[in-house]
Amino acid sequence: MNFDWATFILEIINFLVLIWILKHFLYQPILDIIARRRAGIEKTLADAHQTKAEADKLKQQHEKFLAEWEKEKEDAQVRLMAELAAMRENKLAELNAKINEEAERRKVLDERAKREFERRMEEQGIAQGIAFTTKLFSRLASPQLEAGLYALLLEDLHGLSKENKRVITEATAVPELQIKVQSAFPLDENKQNELTHHLSDVAGRMLPIEFQVNPDLIAGFQIVIGSWILHANLRDELKFFSGSLQHATAGSQ
Amino acid sequence: MEEAVVVFYAGPFAITSIVITTWGIMLFLGVFCWLATRQLSLDPGPVQTMLEGIILLIEESIEAVSPGYAQQMMPFIGTLWIYIVIANLVGIVPELHSPTGNLSVTAGLAILVFLSVHWFGIRNEGVRYLKHYLSPSPILLPFHLISEVTRTIALAVRLFGNIMSLELVALLVLFVAGLLVPVPVLMLHIVEALVQAYIFGMLALIYVAGAMQSQQNEKGASL
Structure with a gap:
């Protein structure tokens, strides 16, 4: 249990040197790499948060677009229904007009055919009457x-x-x-x-x-x-x- | 307990086997750390993971005792833990003796702790750090001074006594019982080496943290 002053002093110096060695070759590099990793993690987290924020923003925009599109779709459907109803009304009116026109034309044609038939009948009657009269007069001549x-x-x-x-x-x-x-x-x-x-x-x-x-x-x-x-x-x-x-x-x- | 053997003289200094062992430990740690930290990457391998775990453990231990001062105190406290663990475990290797089983070595470490307490205290608190010796009453100044000396001596003697006694017990058991009987004692040596290193480093940390926060403690006490 002797106390050696030389060992005592050298041990103090050795320990101070060891502090320097470990500080430069162990603590500093390891803490640096840990700090870099933490910075990378924080950066990744920040990027993830930013990406999430952008994704949320895009999601909101997408939902907004969907809502607008849905509204436009409903408006377009309403307009389309109105146009179809108007078109159907127009077509029905045109069809009724054509039917009426066709009926009128048919009526006119029927009238004309009827008159033509009557005229032919009359002409035929006249011709038969004339023929009969002629034949009668020929016999009476x-x-x-x-x-x-x-x-x-x-x-x-x-x-x-x-x-x-x-x-x-x-x-x-x-x-x-x-x-x-x-x-x-x-x-x-x-x-x-x-x-x-x-x-x-x-x-x-x-x-x-x-x-x-x-x-x-x-x-x-x-x-x-x-x-x-x-x-x-x-x-x-x-x-x-x-x-x-x-x-x-x-x-x- | 064997006396330290003088290997050679360097001027007025007698270089003993203890100093040589310490140099060996320094060389081992320096080369190992240099090799291990040459190519650090963000995707760590097993060695880097182990080193990062040790450094983070040291940092968290310091942070738990002295929040906000981990970076400042890590080189000193961390080196104490690492060096004392290695120095304690060296005794297991045949033909080598733990440097911490020598009172000159533990006294040197204790003196460094004593000096570092005042160094960190004055560095963080300024000269006001010395006022805590007069707290709560100047009458207690001698007791503060006695406390400083005795706790430093206690640090040195505790580590020296434990490690020296472990080696002595292992040697005695080897002499008395035979070749393989001291193995459990050697396993106890490993546990004791870790525990003593932790105790020495933790006490040093507490002393240094107490000095750095002495003014805060006084303010808290006065309130």
């Missing part, structure tokens, strides 16, 4: 009937107005004009002379007259004076009668 028509012809020639006579006189002013007289039955000599006399009276001068027999007239006469044609026969009367009926039917429709 005889020299006696023609004699009666001859009397009516003479009466009509006598009854011509001055104006008609003047027009006929002007029409017979053509040189070398020949009057053509057609009858359903042959005329005897007396009637030819009598008729020549009356026609010359109407024309105002003596004209050559050619007498012809035309059974198509059924009964009666047809006199051609230039551009004038005088009808006094059943065929033309029936034609006039048929034309008048058709004209009257067309006028009523």
